[in-house]
Amino acid sequence: MPDSKVTAIAHPNIAFIKYWGNRDDALRLPSNGSISMNLEGLTTTTNVRFNSLLKEDLLTLNNKKLSGPALERVRTFLDLIRSIANKRIFAEVTSENNFPTGAGIASSASAFAALAMAATKAIGLNLTEAELSHLARHGSGSACRSIPDGFVEWYSGDQDEKSYAASIAPAASWDLVDCIALVTIGHKEVGSTAGHRLANTSPLQTARVQDAPRRLDICRSAILKKDFQQFAEIIELDSNLMHAVMMTSTPPLFYWEPQTLEVMRAVRNWRGQGIPVGYTLDAGPNVHVICLSSDYEKIKHNLEQMSFIQRVIIAKPGSGAVVLSN
Ligand code: DP6
Numbered sequence: 001m002p003d004s005k006v007t008a009i010a011h012p013n014i015a016f017i018k019y020w021g022n023r024d025d026a027l028r029l030p031s032n033g034s035i036s037m038n039l040e041g042l043t044t045t046t047n048v049r050f051n052s053l054l055k056e057d058l059l060t061l062n063n064k065k066l067s068g069p070a071l072e073r074v075r076t077f078l079d080l081i082r083s084i085a086n087k088r089i090f091a092e093v094t095s096e097n098n099f100p101t102g103a104g105i106a107s108s109a110s111a112f113a114a115l116a117m118a119a120t121k122a123i124g125l126n127l128t129e130a131e132l133s134h135l136a137r138h139g140s141g142s143a144c145r146s147i148p149d150g151f152v153e154w155y156s157g158d159q160d161e162k163s164y165a166a167s168i169a170p171a172a173s174w175d176l177v178d179c180i181a182l183v184t185i186g187h188k189e190v191g192s193t194a195g196h197r198l199a200n201t202s203p204l205q206t207a208r209v210q211d212a213p214r215r216l217d218i219c220r221s222a223i224l225k226k227d228f229q230q231f232a233e234i235i236e237l238d239s240n241l242m243h244a245v246m247m248t249s250t251p252p253l254f255y256w257e258p259q260t261l262e263v264m265r266a267v268r269n270w271r272g273q274g275i276p277v278g279y280t281l282d283a284g285p286n287v288h289v290i291c292l293s294s295d296y297e298k299i300k301h302n303l304e305q306m307s308f309i310q311r312v313i314i315a316k317p318g319s320g321a322v323v324l325s326n
Contacts, residue, residue, distance in 0.1 A: 005049040006122040010113035010321035021199025032212035040318030044110035046095040048118040054090035104284035112139030113146035134164035149320040171317035177296040179289040180313040198249040232278025239280040257285040
């Protein structure tokens with residue numbers, strides 16, 4: 001096989017209905033379906049070059065050569081691609097994020113979406129969007145949602161092949177803005193992979209999972225109807241439910257800081273005053289404040305008035321993963 005080099009980009013995504021806990025951790029078969037929005041402007045750019053002279057896979061992230069668990073995770077993922085392509089050839093992977101690492105913006109989603117896209121093309125596979133999403137899921141669950149465009153639903157599926165994500169509405173369909181309020185930067189936390197393994201130790205997880213189809217229906221229809229009130233209420237409920245499960249796991253996971261709660265309260269107050277705004281949180285203390293683009297400057301200004309907020313990052317609905325060049 002001649003050496004081949006492909007670059008792809010992908011955006012991280014923010015989940016409105018969350019993925020927390022797996023039915024099968026090794027396969028990343030989630031306990032429930034989820035819905036998210038890709039984040040435009042925040043980008044992972046990944047170049048993959050398969051090279052017959054290499055003796056092992058190499059990984060460079062943000063100009064730093066990586067070894068240890070990060071490299072192992074990428075190697076395991078490349079093994080999967082090699083087995084599908086039935087080729088034994090190693091790769092040099094170079095990846096860059098244009099958003100701050102340690103800012104609590106999940107980079108594994110955009111990382112594995114861009115890697116799936118670039119590596120399959122570079123090794124000579126031509127996968128469909130659903131196949132790519134299914135593949136990216138094996139690298140990081142939420143990565144399957146960074147493959148399709150805009151507003152995306154991950155169908156949990158009852159077996160490996162049926163668990164992948166698809167677009168439910170294009171990025172341009174609703175002019176939402178995610179104002180990411182950074183409460184702490186670089187705070188050490190329990191990562192998502194370890195967190196998913198604890199979900200079933202919470203007595204609340206069963207109820208959260210059982211009620212998920214109802215929340216998915218409400219969230220999907222709110223996005224399609226652009227009903228902000230319904231949308232804000234369901235995303236806040238879903239985020240609170242996930243954090244309730246986290247806090248009641250063994251050992252418990254507390255991601256909130258006192259300032260996190262202060263932002264959540266402020267958002268609910270602003271909504272009470274008639275501003276369409278709602279919050280959602282990932283596995284970290286930073287708050288994703290979702291509003292309409294007509295209001296985002298005011299919301300950003302309000303957030304920046306809170307002295308403890310270090311920075312507000314703005315992201316509009318983003319496209320799916322794409323190949324840049326061969
Ligand atoms: C809280 O997809 O990062 O952001 O599959 O182990 O890589 P792994 O986990 P990951 O989990 C994301 C958890 C979340 C909620 C969500 O994005 O749905």
